[in-house]
Amino acid sequence: MDRLKTGLTPSGAENYTPEELNALVAEYGWCAPVRILRELHTGRPDPLLEVMAPWRAQSSLRQRPVDGGVFAAVPSEELIDRFLQETDLRIVAEEGEPETEVRTAPELSDAEEVVSEELARIYLAQGLRDRAAAIYRKLSLLNPEKSVYFAELIAKTENNN
Structure with a gap:
């Protein structure tokens, strides 16, 4: 795979032209990350990818990058204060759920x-x-x-x- 310019990342799709991505898919058709990069670049789903690996729908290559600035904008002390100001923090069983005690350890005797x-x-x-x-x-x-x-x-x- 010496033709890969950068790592297979979502932003890596920008480093390829559509022709290069098509050539990579033609050469490495079995490589799902290359097909995902082409999907990201063209915006069209790859039908063969859905058949080959339907579980790849959750691939990290398909996830959009997270803006870390959003998390740094609110100081941690403020987040904690907001959480503590919530009025109803209890976990209550939904209506219709059984009200049985949850066991966290098995109860076995020697017998x-x-x-x-x-x-x-x-x-x-x-x-x-x-x-x-x-x-x-x-x-x-x-x-x-x-x-x-x-x-x-x-x-x-x-x-x-």
């Missing part, structure tokens, strides 16, 4: 310990064979129809100590 074959495999990978065997035993009790399968896994786990 409800999370067990899975994947957890046992992780323990084996970490070299924690006793824990893996314990998980397989619990799984065997929870799934009696697979007890033979778990018995074989327990034997393999214990024999590899």
